[in-house]
Amino acid sequence: MTPSNERADLVFEPSGRQVRVPVGVTLFDAASWNGIAIDSTCGGHGTCKKCKVRVLEGDAPVTSLDTRAFHTEDLREGWRLACRVEARGDLRVDVPPLTTRPKAATVGVGRKVILRPAVQKRFVELSEPTLKDQRADLERLLDAMDDLELRTDLFALRAIGPALRAADYKVTAVVVDDVLVAVEPGDTSERLFGIAYDLGTTTVVATILDLATGTPLAVQSMLNRQQQSGADVISRISTIMLDPTALGRLTTHAHETLDELTAAVCEEAGVEPREVYEIAVAGNATMTHIALGIDPEPLGVAPFVLTTRAFPELLASDLGVKVHPRARAVVFPAFGAYVGGDITAGLLAAGMDRDQRTRLFIDIGTNCEIVLSSDAGLLVTAAPAGPAFEGASIRCGMRAAKGAIEAVKMTPEDLALQVIGEAEPKGLCGSGLVDAVAELVSLGFIEASGRFVTEEAARDLAPELAYRLTTVGEERVFVLHWLREPGDVERSIYLSQRDVRELQFAKAAIATGWTLLLEDAGVAVEDVKQVLLAGSFGSYLSPASAVRLGLVPELPVLRVVSAGNVAGEGAKMALLSVRERAGAVALLEEVNYVELSDRPDFNDRFVDRLSFPV
């Protein structure tokens, strides 16, 4: 598949709002993605014929549906159904005012999303059958919703007769996308919920949403139960490669994790699990493969191939989630083995494809995903940063848990630590590591090459901190915190020369990634208008330290923004809007994946990027 970078410029009147979209996107989608409301009940399937707009300038061929929706005179004046007009070139379009104001919610990185969940409920009051009107139950119901063209699930077929007869032919139809999944007695149209999951290698987060209002009702997180089979994706893939029974076990652990969170958020929100009709899951490729029972082995060995980029129609039950038995599951598609659905979700939340600014999106972790948006389109790559940020290869390293030093400040006179849970420090987590090295570089205790200066030089630079620069065995260290009496180096929390090297390698890998993307796109560093730090680690990282170390391009620090859990935000957006969801799939076609592992210039750039900026 060749990604297309062709764009069309659209102007929506009367607001005059300008929008740039990939060629082929419909006017309806383009408007919806940009928060411009166009009337519709079918959500762009061409059945309700309500999304009438007038094309003022540009070419919009008449479709067969248009001829059914409009008189010849109207067609001549440019009236079209917005869901049928594909932007093939620039267009200026007039959007009639709405009679009712659509609901919208703010999610993602300040994205305003018009609510149009795939889940819809319709309360209908039907006439009872007679010998003169022997329409089948299903026909009777579908006739009352003839703006939709629906497929029917067997579950709904089993439910429809009893529901009709239990509630005097007054029932609520539950539709997910274009499938009638359930029929409930009486009016339950206010009760529809969805759950968004950020399925991380380490931590899994679930958010339950009221799909009628867009409101998050409860959030819960827990450690992924697969932890017992390895801390990172490579060790989990290894476990599966070595033991033929392991895939089934890890799949079960993923299901248990998701389902435990499901029960917890439903309970907290006061929602019955059967009122949850759709879930959305954002996770990296290994996590989604395993959760669906698909062998992840090819993700772990060259040439690193996915089983599939986009997933077919799935059920929540395929992921072990016990909600409505026919609830659907949206699993975010992946760009490549190391740029997974979590990144697709993150790009969606960040609106990386909807923005004319040149931006960098960096999700820092063991595997670091980097995306550049520019006039050259979207370029994406994965850089192997190694486990330094997880604290795994660091002498006094630990996860970002209670007792971890998460931030460090130094002046020549003093050193201040910020510890998670305001406890006695137990170790150094990723953000603390980055801070510590950045501060020591600023102080001059670490040279551009990454080496600690001599103790003599340290005494000249900052006499009150110099005593902390000492040795453990053969290795030079800088002590951050004395656990016992000062001087008991063995039982202190310190940063070692090797730790600095680990961080250097990690940051060089990342910096090589964005350097090559910038080169490929022909973009200069100073043209980057925003750097989004994503992922659970990125969100805790100090933008100033990231700039100081060269982890991100050397830019004014205000251009570097922590974006938070963008994967989870993307999953919420998918639940709230079928348009946004379609945008995630469209992203696959727009992105060019840059594989670093076979680039001849990789090593050169890597060596260039090892040292710290001075």
Next chain:
Amino acid sequence: MTPSNERADLVFEPSGRQVRVPVGVTLFDAASWNGIAIDSTCGGHGTCKKCKVRVLEGDAPVTSLDTRAFHTEDLREGWRLACRVEARGDLRVDVPPLTTRPKAATVGVGRKVILRPAVQKRFVELSEPTLKDQRADLERLLDAMDDLELRTDLFALRAIGPALRAADYKVTAVVVDDVLVAVEPGDTSERLFGIAYDLGTTTVVATILDLATGTPLAVQSMLNRQQQSGADVISRISTIMLDPTALGRLTTHAHETLDELTAAVCEEAGVEPREVYEIAVAGNATMTHIALGIDPEPLGVAPFVLTTRAFPELLASDLGVKVHPRARAVVFPAFGAYVGGDITAGLLAAGMDRDQRTRLFIDIGTNCEIVLSSDAGLLVTAAPAGPAFEGASIRCGMRAAKGAIEAVKMTPEDLALQVIGEAEPKGLCGSGLVDAVAELVSLGFIEASGRFVTEEAARDLAPELAYRLTTVGEERVFVLHWLREPGDVERSIYLSQRDVRELQFAKAAIATGWTLLLEDAGVAVEDVKQVLLAGSFGSYLSPASAVRLGLVPELPVLRVVSAGNVAGEGAKMALLSVRERAGAVALLEEVNYVELSDRPDFNDRFVDRLSFPV
């Protein structure tokens, strides 16, 4: 839904074959239904662009797909894709000769069906992935089959990676309709099977077919395990209405019956159950509702409504059939509560919608379904014949099993019986009952009114048989067979006056049905060119006796034909051809259902039809 009776006349050159089809049918379907082969690999989905034909006369608008498949010059000359041309008026079309001869099989009532099963296997040899070609496994496979546009089942996603890597990227893709359901290592393309079921209230029959050749490999039948919950549909519905746990139990019994037959036919044919990728089920509305776990109660009480006429996409596992885990199930759609999928299948097998002759289709049973095809389109009704033909309300009645008198011949001198299994007679089954009454009417022993003549009159008519006309208790009887010594009437097999009355009522109900259909269509009895007797009972019935009694219209006996198990044949056709299957759904739209129970003229006609023709 208003059935359309509009037809278009098509002429296919060079054969000059004339075909009459409902307006809206595509040229591809029209040709395929009538055994005229047009090239295609995608089966009419508009993706392979091979079904090129030239429209010589009539109107066939150019579609967007045509513009991609042909040059302007070709379009001007009338070239079109046959799968995109909907017959809106009369057309004359030239079909290019095929380069390879399509396979065909004869099924149904002498129907020649071009093999185009929904199940397809494709053996593909793929290139291995490299760092330069990191396409996902699924993409790689689908790229090799780009004449198809497929959805993918999760099962296939789980299978694809292991299959590719186990067999050096040489695999067989299994496609059912437009879904990739499995990927198998190596070349298994010759092994694809389907099972057709006739799901009767009493008896269930399964036939396994080789879908590559159209050959039936094994047939097995057994009693429906639901028998223990009642002999007929009404008693089964009553069981379910009285006991909230009964639906689950009866559904399980249906599943057990279908699955036991499945194992038996697979075993006999030497086929692994996992090599069966599709099943087709023809059954009456009550049987299909229960088998799918849908409450049949509304079928049993006025106003007699179905839950649905046509069924959605189903899996064999929804019917408890253990074949390939993602095998599909086609369940025949029903016209009404008492004209079920068995009749739809029968009409398909009989080609009732493809024939310009005026024909009657009569499926005789407790509930008798009658269909009239004529210039007025297809009219269908259900007549409540009661249990006489099942032997249930007949003094010496029994099922058509070993020991049942199934045929009777009489001359004034002699009486001959034909007994199932060449055993000592134990009772009288439906066809024997009809024969016995017909022969006695011919002999003059039964009057047109249905009354036995006096013993004196009998002696005049046939002295050698007159002694058989005697009494049991108060009731007059005709003895067919003495079990002990002649004269021991109590222990003989006889036909009673009340039995004759039962048969009269049954035949009057049926005859009223076809009388009203003929009247509604404006067709005279003598214009009926063929009467098809369908169903397991109809097949055993003597056409001569049926005419003699007025069970069918008074026509030359050669026009009355036993059609055999047409429901099972229809199910086979659905497996062998997606075109025929689509025809079954199209039938729903073509048929006008005539409800007898609220007709004011029903009783008049019924009384007219009580007496026997003289």
